[in-house]
Structure formats: structure tokens, C-alpha cells
Amino acid sequence: MIDDISVSINFSGDKFSPTKGENITGLIFSDKIEFGDIGVRGKYKGKPVPYGSGTLKVSKDINMHNRILWLTEALSGKIDVLRKLGSDEPHIYIGYFYKDQCNLTLTKSEITAIAALKLEFCFSCYDISDGE
Numbered sequence: 001m002i003d004d005i006s007v008s009i010n011f012s013g014d015k016f017s018p019t020k021g022e023n024i025t026g027l028i029f030s031d032k033i034e035f036g037d038i039g040v041r042g043k044y045k046g047k048p049v050p051y052g053s054g055t056l057k058v059s060k061d062i063n064m065h066n067r068i069l070w071l072t073e074a075l076s077g078k079i080d081v082l083r084k085l086g087s088d089e090p091h092i093y094i095g096y097f098y099k100d101q102c103n104l105t106l107t108k109s110e111i112t113a114i115a116a117l118k119l120e121f122c123f124s125c126y127d128i129s130d131g132e
Helices: 018-025 067-075 079-084 108-117
Strands: 002-013 030-033 052-057 091-098 120-127
Touching: 002 067, 018 030, 018 052, 018 079, 052 067, 067 091, 067 108
Parallel strands: 091 120
Antiparallel strands: 002 052, 002 091, 030 052
């Protein structure tokens, strides 16, 4: 039984500007890093970051059964624009949070919509049976 689903996509690249990407596409990115920003964690903590990055996260306000289609619709016609702005190959990330057993099902509509974007996608499953 799926108790929740997290759906997002990250755009990044040496020359990618998430702010410029937002301005041109109308998408709103979170976790934005502009080229040259001072890193706050990881490998570039306290140093200028040599890339730009931004994540499009599907809001928890969207019904969990509609999140994949919401993302694919939001991205329709925008992937090539973001690539031209310097984004490397993006991947859709889907996290399933489940209790006791994880059964994954993608509808025909979801499979078709993901395939139309010509993107890789990654599933991660998280057992929350113990209230984690």
C-alpha cells in the first residue's frame, strides 16, 4: 500500500541558470543554486559552486495519484528549452513511501506521458512501517 509519493526533477549544468530557466519557462524551482554561489553543504561548502541547479518538485497539495501526470504536463514543451539553457540530462525522481509492502503501478497514461518527455526516471522506495 502506497502511503505517499514524492515526484521531482532536477535541472543542472555548468552553464545552467535556474533563475533564467524560471523566467523563460514559467516553472518555479526550489533548491536553486546559481553558478558561483557559495556552497552551503557537501563538496563545495564555503566555496563557489561551478554549476547551476534547480529542482521542480510537485506540491503535496496535488493529489498523490495525479503527481506524475502533473509533472509531465508542467514539463511539456520545456525540456528542450532547459537543455538549450545549459541543463544536462535531467531525470525524473519518484519516491514511494509505503507501509508493509510496496507494489508499484504506473498507469498507461503515466507511462505514455513519461515516454513522451524522453527522460530517464528513477524509482526509490522507502519503508515507513516503523513510523520513520
